[in-house]
Amino acid sequence: MSQAIPRTRRSANVRLVGDFDDLLAANKEFASDFRLGGFDGVAHAGVAIVTCMDSRIEPLRMLGLKAGDAKIFRNPGGRITPQALEALVLGVHMLGVNRILVVPHTRCAVASHSEQELRDLVSASAGVDASWQQFHVVEDQIASLAEDVQMVRSHPLIPGTTEVGGFLYDVDTGLIDQKF
Numbered sequence: 286m287s288q289a290i291p292r293t294r295r296s297a298n299v300r301l302v303g304d305f306d307d308l309l310a311a312n313k314e315f316a317s318d319f320r321l322g323g324f325d326g327v328a329h330a331g332v333a334i335v336t337c338m339d340s341r342i343e344p345l346r347m348l349g350l351k352a353g354d355a356k357i358f359r360n361p362g363g364r365i366t367p368q369a370l371e372a373l374v375l376g377v378h379m380l381g382v383n384r385i386l387v388v389p390h391t392r393c394a395v396a397s398h399s400e401q402e403l404r405d406l407v408s409a410s411a412g413v414d415a416s417w418q419q420f421h422v423v424e425d426q427i428a429s430l431a432e433d434v435q436m437v438r439s440h441p442l443i444p445g446t447t448e449v450g451g452f453l454y455d456v457d458t459g460l461i462d463q464k465f
């Protein structure tokens with residue numbers, strides 16, 4: 286007799302057959318026509334993009350780029366975190382990056398909720414206390430973007446020859462507006 290295991294309590298070792306079948310079938314289709322094999326990992330357009338995890342954002346397509354053109358780093362809010370800086374330093378020195386775009390977006394969850402609101406929402410969804418979880422909400426999106434761009438520009442391992450811009454992506458029009 287088997288009992289349903291709540292998703293949050295599922296052992297990492299238990300493989301539930303079927304959960305990913307649709308995606309793996311799509312991958313087989315993708316691989317059947319695969320043309321990126323043996324491709325190098327350089328950013329062929331010299332571009333690195335830091336943007337939000339938001340599903341409304343298509344980082345390559347919104348800039349007229351394609352696979353192989355850009356390094357992309359995503360997190361909630363599209364923030365310049367220590368990990369984002371690690372990625373950008375590697376991108377600039379090892380992967381051909383010479384232009385960096387920091388691109389948060391309109392109607393972003395981390396810019397339109399307070400830390401407490403997000404904790405309450407997650408607590409309600411999880412059914413357990415989430416008051417310890419940090420979400421790094423943004424109170425002033427444009428001011429945060431200015432700080433983030435400055436952090437990249439002033440990083441000792443990002444040379445002055447690297448162009449760094451701060452932009453806001455409008456999820457309702459698809460337009461990108463340069464702010465910095």
Ligand SMILES: [Zn+2]
Pocket residue numbers: 337338339361362363390392393394395
């Ligand atoms: Zn967002």
